[in-house]
Amino acid sequence: MKRRDFIQLAGLGAGAMMMPAIPSFSNPVEIERILDPIMDVTQKKQLADIALNTAKSLGATYADVRIGRYLNQFVTTREKKVQNILNTESFGVGVRVIANGTWGFGASNQVTPEGIKKATQSAIAIAKANSKFQKEPVKLAPNPSYGEVSWKTPIKKNGFEVSIKDKVDLLLNANSKAMEKGASFVNSIMFLVNEQKYFANTEGSYIDQDIHRTWPNFSVTMVDRQSGQFKNRSAFSAPVGMGYEYLDGRPEDKIQGPGGIILYNNSYDIVEDATMAAEQAKQMIAAKSVEPGKYDLVLEPSHMWLTIHESVGHPTELDRVLGYEANYAGTSFLTLDKWESKNFQFGNKVVNFVADKTQPGSLGAVGYDDEGVKCKSWDLIKDGVLVNYQAIRDQVSILKQKESHGCCYSQSWSDVQFQRMANVSLQPGKTQLTPEQMISGVDKGIYIVKDGSFSIDQQRYNFQFGGVLFFEIKNGKIAGMLKDVAYQANTQEFWNSCVAICDERDYRLNGAFNDGKGQPSQSNAVSHGSATTRFNGINVINTGRTI
Known part of the structure; x- marks a missing residue:
């Protein structure tokens, strides 16, 4: 990896500590690349069949292959500044087999006929080597063949199609509102995931899935410099299996909870929540300590x-x-x-x-x-x-x-x-x-x-x-x-x-x-x-x- 890319991957900032690790073999990629499909279902099926046929020819009693493209976008800010904007892509193939009653697995980021053959051969070799120590053969529960099917997260807005400017403006606006209420520090982040997964097995299933997840988040810190006390209040957002429509903050999705708090369901208002967070962080410092x-x-x-x-x-x-x-x-x-x-x-x-x-x-x-x-x-x-x-x-x-x-x-x-x-x-x-x-x-x-x-x-x-x-x-x-x-x-x-x-x-x-x-x-x-x-x-x- 180039030093510039390493710094970009490593520099997500404090807000990214709330986020999962970047997937293996991920590389920075331009947003235009994310929006372009790189392989259609027909091509994936042809490549998957190479893995399945190779596995059977080498003695596998079962095999499955997963061709996956994993896309991530991180937009991180702190107070009035953008800390980082990062798009990553990970694309490759994993092959799992049962040979001699034992599991074996191989993977490659070379999604080509030759790369897939090598990954399959590796999986077979691992299974046969491990079979020397297998006490009982793997027993799979029956599963029907689904043929060629697909499934997609029912999103209304693809977050990757929303401009970076719109995302930055939204996060910085939330930060600004919290700062106006006296917040000492604010970190905010937008995290988007798109998993494009193709699965095939020797039982006749060919399954194409397009999965989206979204998570806006922030942390507001309030410091009382006289007492030296500080409190953090994180966002009331939920990470969701939805598109960017989650950020719409529809009035009907707001819930007036006990204690005067506003809670959210189905959609989320990050600006309103950040404003409320700063006010509540002040109250948290002044709150009475609980009696055990x-x-x-x-x-x-x-x-x-x-x-x-x-x-x-x-x-x-x-x-x-x-x-x-x-x-x-x-x-x-x-x-x-x-x-x-x-x-x-x-x-x-x-x-x-x-x-x-x-x-x-x-x-x-x-x-x-x-x-x-x-x-x-x-x-x-x-x-x-x-x-x-x-x-x-x-x-x-x-x-x-x-x-x-x-x-x-x-x-x-x-x-x-x-x-x-x-x-x-x-x-x-x-x-x-x-x-x-x-x-x-x-x-x-x-x-x-x-x-x-x-x-x-x-x-x-x-x-x-x-x-x-x-x-x-x-x-x-x-x-x-x-x-x-x-x-x-x-x-x-x-x-x-x-x-x-x-x-x-x-x-x-x-x-x-x-x-x-x-x-x-x-x-x-x-x-x-x-x-x-x-x-x-x-x-x-x-x-x-x-x-």
Whole structure:
């Protein structure tokens, strides 16, 4: 890589720390290149058939090939300046095979007949070498042939077609409004993703997908120079599986939340949010420090997603349950014996979790996963009881199930696909209940908005979560802002303390681009939905006090 390109890739600035890593073999590219298609479906099919035919001729009993073009755009600003504008492209092919009952994988950034043949030969050689150590042959769940099909994220505006000037102007306007309200520092960023993925396998599927994701974000910092205190308030935006229409900020998508805050659903107003963030950051500095003790917690969806991700999403991944995935963030306390008992009370009876790879607007929404399985939704926790896990084609036989759940994913063409978290969401309550009505029934509690710091053990059992905004609840009313709040529990205790969930009118998605897993690690984009939820008698600590 040229030094200039290295500096450009490395210089995304502090705001980019919130973003996932740039995919392997990415190179800076002009925006005109991003907007031009470089290969049509017919060409991809011809190249895919070279891989499949080569694999079969060399003894593979199964093979799949993924031709992927991964496009990213980063626009980063700080206060009145543009820090960086970067477009990247990664284009290549990955080939996965089963030979001698064993997986093998090869990849190349040479998307040519010769490059694909070499990648396939490498995959076969790896499989045969590894077969000497394979104790049992890979067993794939059956999957139908879908023939030639396609799927696209249903976007209204392609963010890559929106001018850089418009994006810069929007971010700088948000920064300016925050600075006018007294913000000491502001970082903002626009992150766009387009995954153009073509999948084919020896079972007769040829699947072309065009996936878009968008995330506007910022961090406002307020410094009280007299006391030396400072507070950060991050954006209330959600990373979404949508186009640039998410930035429209439609009035009907704004929600007046408890405590006078404005929340967003389906579309987002970054300028309004940045203005509000600066005002709230001042209030956060002046807020009363929490008194440790037991509280009833009312947790808003922009906070709940991370608690769901860590305490429900990860422990229901089957490879963690089996101990196959242990080095990166541990295994799971939800061992097979708990599932086999059919009565393990994961949570209160009002708690229902669904995994879903089809949810509109979510980060994980696709038509087919990265091993050609049509995506669907399925129950994980039903009426508080553990009923299923997240598993893919070579895992579901362990559960004595006959079809994959469709949650296989790879972050790029150069990485092998494996089981990744689907969108895991808490289902809304079945009776009508608003956040205000929920709060009216709480005598001593805390209302928490937006995710913050967290810590959880290697079996996803004992945890601690912070947040961004904390409001004291006294006798059914918001009584002012708090700070230095974190709550502690274990997963089973916590979800059994869940006593009420607001109805579907309050249901919203949030999530992350950077769900890490694997060795070497990969990033997955995943959303988690919920409505505002109440938990009784949770231990709250003061994070600002030292012992």
